[in-house]
Amino acid sequence: MSAQDLTVAAPPTQAGWGDLLAGRNAAYSIVLAGGVTLHAVNIFIVTTILPSVVGDIGGLEYYAWATTLFVVASILGAALSSRMLDRAGPGRAYASATALFVAGAMLCAVAPTFPMLLAGRFVQGLGGGVLLAMAYAVIRLVYPETLWSRAIGLISAMWGVSTLIGPAVGGVFAEFDIWRAAFWTLVPLSLIFGTIAIAVLPRGSRGEAEPSPLPLPQLALLTASVVAVSAGSVSANPLWNGAGLLVAGLMAALLVRVELNASARLLPIGALDSGGRLVALYATIALLVTGMQTDIFVPYFLQVLHGQSPLVAGYLTALMAMGWTLGSILSAGRTGEAGIRALRSGPLFVLSGLVVLLCLVPVPSGVGLQLLPICAGLLVVGLGIGVAWPHLVTNVFKETAASEQGLAAGSITTVQLYATAFGAAVAGMVANLGGLSDPGGAEGASSAAFWLFGAFLLAPALAVVLVGRFVGRWNKDFTAESVRGR
Template identity: 80%
Template sequence: MSTQEPTIVASQKAGWGELLDGRNAVYTIVLAGGVTLHAVNIFIVTTILPSVVGDIGGLEYYAWATTLFVIASILGAALSSRLLDRVGAGRAYAAATALFVAGALICATAPAFPLLLAGRFVQGLGGGLLLALAYAVVRLVYPETLWSRAIGLISAMWGVSTLIGPAAGGVFAELNIWRAAFWSLVPFSVVFGTVAIAVLPRESRDVAEPSPLPLPQLALLTASVVTVSAGSISANPLWNGAGLVIATLLAVLLIRVERGARTRLLPKGTLDTDGRLVALFATIALLVTGMQTEIFIPYFLQVLHGQSPLIAGYLAALMAMGWTLGSMLSAGRSDEAGIRAIRTGPIFVLAGLVVLLLSVPAPGSVGWQLTPICVGLLLAGLGIGIAWPHLVTNVFKETPMSEQGLAASSITTVQLYATAFGAAIAGLVANLGGISDPGGADGAASAALLLFGASLVAPALGLISVRRFAERRNQDTDGQELEPRQASRISTI
């Protein structure tokens, strides 16, 4: 793309304004818009689901509306690099949007809950594609000096969506017109898809011959997520544990198959225990896993601290807002400052979870006494937000040019997989802590204590993985690795 040639040797200091300058502004709107569409949809549907089951039934399948969406999103993310290789960025975005719209229409017209579940699966497939394509297209349309800022802006859309989604969903639920929530997504999606195919590159710059799909790995990945999700739905800790154990065994088998496969799901070297990519992906997975305590925050705030559902929901969103703030503050730092941000992220997450461990289980906090909980949520969100742009950027830098698209899809695949696993583990720990038996305030307090205590393990392990990444990076000679990569990037452009 000739429009990017002058920026290859651009100054090392690129500001936020460059994301909104000229053609970059259109790219920024499209990439941010796709993630926002996906995220707002998640929060809207979470809010209206009680109204849905009240109208068409299906309470016994309630959790599967989210489970199937997550599974489909993981599949969509895993398939995104192949789609991008085959049809280019513009058509890939159009295809993702078409799937998203089709899913919304199925949900909007569903006469029964099983058909709505089918719509959620189709929607999730499109949403996963949108999420993964955003990371993939960043490196195609921006110079490298803008990568971390663009990724930070994409991350920020989740925080924005926490303000829009629950409010919009609440309006539709209050008016008892839940079908309109799905219909409302259609015109925005159509406009978005039209703009995307008009402005984004229509040809891929990565590989001449796209590789076939890694079908065995995708099958094992799906089976693992289905198993852990099915186990997490049960109120019986034995079923929770069984689902987690079987899913872990499937994940181990997935790793073994991936190691020996010609067609891979992850970039080359990701499973090399002596490499840097494995440390980066491990950090992403651990930080995302540690964040899954947030799914119980609204419940704890209502039962233990007397907050209304609306207030509890928005207080819980402080973690997402912290992620947004951290990403915006951290993005755009130099390489060395970015490494420091990666090393700092788990410390903030760990500190936030410690504050929540000390404050959430103690019942009765109101008004200003909720301050420690708010601080803990913000700290945890800040931690992952500070590290995220640089984790993603360094994954790209550590991946061969021929596998950059695969790296982008892998980031989202690992993120969503860690979300599913983390949510299942959180459910298991909360059940063991007594959230349903004995239940009530006593059960909630016990569950919160055990949940936040157990959650400290993930960011603590994250501290180890980022240290290993930094040590391995320092051991290598930067010039010998970066110059060929930079030359390859310039020749590709």
Template identity: 55%
Template sequence: MGNRDTPPAKIGWAALLSGTNGVRSLALAGGVVLHAINVYIATTILPSVVKDIGGIDYYAWNTTLFVAASILGSALSARLLISMGPRGAYIFAALVFAGGTLICALAPSMPVMLAGRLIQGLGGGFLFALSYAMIRLVFDEALWPRAMALVSGMWGVATLIGPAIGGIFAELGVWRAAFWSLIPVVALFALLAAAVLPKRNMDGGERTPLPLAQLALLTAAVLAVSAGSVSPVLARNIVGLAAAGILTALLTGAESRARHRLLPRGAFRITTALGALYATMSLLAVAVTSGEIFVPLFLQVLHHQSPLTAGYLAALMAAGWTLGSIASSGASGKGIGRAIVAGPILGLAGMVALTILMPTESGGGWLALAPICVALVAIGLGVGLAWPHLLTRVFQVAPHGEQDLASASITTVQLFATALGAALAGMVANVAGLTDPGGIAGTANASRWLFGIFAFAPILGVFTALRVVRLHSKAREGSQVSHNAGLS
């Protein structure tokens, strides 16, 4: 487990980015780049897409279906890695992703577009999860936080490329070309993977049956919220939420009885270290997703920005995420705990600011946009500060024998939270007037309610983050006591 060529003393960035480690880092980072660039391209061009082929009621479904399929890809990634090895798994994932991208580029209507996004999501989920899962396989544990920060930091690269591609093509009136431009990028990374990734799975994992029942319940819960989110009728929204609640309860029960699990033991109990970690990760992901989907639309309608500018401004959250990840990756001791708690606090400050600032229509001048930009960066920065350490602790506290499951669970949990956040965001926006009455008034009201309601996610995140820190401190104290007893 891990790359044993790296001396234990070499734990800095130089150890990660030089020699064999450097080439492997580039390959793993590439998987996330593909996934993330697509996210920002799609987010940026969606306003243009619905103007051309219609389907604004299904606006949020573009993200929900993409992420729901990514959950399946994430859960299947461990099996794919065992069956095909790192090189084969990566190439297969890239091919699936390219197929979905091709469908999106040719889509004549929103249903076809959604089908393409579904296939894209499956391939993206493979790529996303494989990139994280291989960190544990090819690097020493001392390098995990920096490797996590590097891979997570690729969202920052996507913030530079994705909105530019999407925005330029949207302004030229050829949004389909944004999808076409992705296919050569996919081919390049597939060739890189073929050249640098090992053919065989170095961890020698065993193939286990898929937790099909849990996967079906997980996906159904997301789709239930999504189905309810399309309607502006509150009663239908409540039915969708109730169905999702029932399906989630069934999922929890199925996991507790299952021989083959979707998540490691203790994942659904907030009293455990894993449960607290997953809860904090989910709440941070929900806070980002809820705003990120609709920010380009709000900026174009309420603050009269071009598609290109709106796409870049929306990507400020991801840029903040990258900065936070890199800044906190070298933290140790109590600094890690402070970074974890700072995450939801910064997220809360940003959400409250957007609740006040975003609904107020402006002429698009920087005097009005600057505070919005600061709020967007604050939300992403908070997630970035906490994220590498939350993920590293998932690896560290996973029950013995469930490390592979823990690797896949990172993306499963993140993507589930993202899909649920997207579906709930669509529900809140539609009920608050995005489609009826629509226009300036409806969009302003939708933005106010959206950011106001989702500010509760980081509020809860503060409490779960504090629990993460307390449980870790207790575990360390217990370990120290046992060590001292052994010495005596």
């Protein structure tokens, strides 16, 4: 065994990009990439237009809920995707998910109040979660195995493409004060996509007599914990906030207890063993994703405190996602000691970026040089997650039994989405407690930004400790094996 065993090398590629984009495969690629793009572009559009939405119909105290409910619904949709695929087949499953997505977009477009918009976001999230999860599941059904890695790379690249499209669409409509049109734009595009999907993809089911059972108790507890924090975030009363966190903590503890004894599980065996390497990896994934959830308020802070237009604020916020994509590209090929360094340095980058944002975002300024280090801070946060991400994911697979590799793949998405929803809920709580809606305005935004970025430093700081322990335990095991081998 050598240091290179800490990361898993990519399998050799036997087919090129031309094969993925030729003939029938090109049609499949358009559908799978299109589904992920719909989900991702929608996220960046809404992030960009939210300040305009609350300026029109109110609901600033529920600002973070637009992200929280969407992601919670995405988790539920992702969990349901396998059963939809089994019973309806890829074509009909994609069409059904698109119909949900369209219904949610229309609800958002006509919403007279923020609560109704939140209902639309929840429906959108259900459809988007199915689209996101099925993209990976359908790869195995429509491509030969030699193209699987290329197809996964294509799907991952759509997030980077979405950082260019989403803020532009949302920013233009926000600039002209017609934010509802951003949702209406999604409707015809989604309908065209759904029509192509049902025409191109196989319509028959996979014919499995007994679809895999759903971990319904865990999903219910997971949802309840996020909703508890979100409910607590509405008030600026610390007692109400504390009650929300207490209930969420109880739900999370019960979730762990149920998961340990369940036959239908969310996580592979060993993922919750205290002191194990697998639990350190999952916790690090959750902490890094949580640290990124400060970005949901960045467009608001940039507009209120730094005089940026909705379009510019949307693109600057997307720097985090761009950094994630760039970091993953730069880090993915590293192995051995280079992979270990990437794993160690990722949380440090995130921590450093948040420190920069803590120092600069709360301080009001005009359009000037102060914006450059803020841009750097946003980029570095995303870069840190991207640098560590390939090595976190590959080591999750390395630490998981061969019989549970499929569960491990799904669990990474589940943990990522849960951390996104929970982090967004906590961000809403901290921002409201910090004065976002009371006293509000520039004063409230400045105070909220200070408390938000300050509180979220804890997430990457803990990730630094966990990564250090993971590498330390691996080195101890390596030393012990070397001694036994003598």
